[in-house]
Amino acid sequence: MRQNPSFTVTDVAELRRILDENPWMTLVSHGPDGLVASHYAVLLDDDHDDLTVVGHVGKPDDAIHGLGQHELLVIAQGPHGYISPQWYLPGPNVPTWNYVAVHLSGIPEILTPDENLRVLERLVARFESALPQPRLMWQPPNDEEFVRRLERGTVGFRLTPTKVVAKRKLSQNKPDATVDEVIVQLEAGSPYADPRLAGEMRRAHETLRAARDAQVRLNGPGEVSPAPSPRPVEEL
Template sequence: MRQNPSFAMTDATEMRRLIHANPWVTIVSSGPDGLVASHYAVLLDEPDDSAGGSGDLTIVGHVGKPDDAIHGLGERELLVVVQGPHGYISPGWYGDVASVPTWNFVSVHLSGVPEVLSPEENLRVLDRLVARFEQSLPQPRLMWQAPNDEEYVRRLERGTVGFRLRPTKVVAKRKLSQNKSDEVVDTIIAELDAGASPYADPRLPDEMRRAHGALRAARGER
């Protein structure tokens, strides 16, 4: 991802927030047969998952077999793309000036060679993944909960390979109209709130509020 200083995201806390809120990622690697991409859910690492404690942007997850072999898991570098809220921005929202449309977005790219987890570590990560997404449901169905039994869960684990990625390269970008005036930004947010863009994540206006609130606070404004 080409970086632009005006749109660079460097705050690790903000990156962690983005990863937590957007766990469905794209995993890309280059192997003997060329580029390959897979899609899986990941979690931020936790102290209990690693003897050394969680890294600030360390993630854990799993792939189903044979994706581990296809990606050379544990042997080759992976690129993990975390895609946050994004959406189409109409030039009509800029006022009566010459302009073209754009696409606002937030994204984090994590690169490195992942560590392959032991079966027991993988089980803990799988358990956490299920709990993470079931907890919001009215009747959560956890991984170890009946009618699942231990034999079923362990057979499930054997069909997957867990990994921990401590990224050696991080590129994060938050392109949210930082190059526009406050008045134009407020108009864009209002249009997005009103649902004026059919190609926009409904979370995008809040992401813009967050980013521009920080910019205005840095300028000493309320």
């Protein structure tokens, strides 16, 4: 994922929020037969306060990925959507796609059966908790033999990334008026956008504007603010 300083995310707390809110992730590695990708739910490791994540794969995906032996890329995809040039100020413009994505890479650690079981319990609890009547992993009709058999059919992993690439492309290269109009259009509903995208844009731009206002106050009246950085070229 090509980086651009205007779109880069480095704040650990913000990255953890993105990972926590988007647990359905893509796992990519280079196996004996070339590139392979799998899709699994992945969670932040609750024993760490960094970007360490835990998850599992079903057998034989562990062998296909060379889990624990080779580098693994874990991709979290946040809110994203198509942005029409009709929503921009008058003039020549091109359509684009706004998105949030985080790439974590490193060689994962294989979990013990007990650690893997705890991850499986957390995964079930995480997603069942939003239902009216949650059914946890150990609840009947599941019994211990059934749960242990499930665990033996999976391989758990913990990844403490050695490389993190995170990007939040949310119209930071557009004037405030255009950003506000894009948010309005997204909130009105779009067939090609995650409904959360407008909120993600609003969150990002409130932070940007607060930082800009703080810089103006710091400079004081009558002082010239530093020249803004050149705006990045729109990415399709």
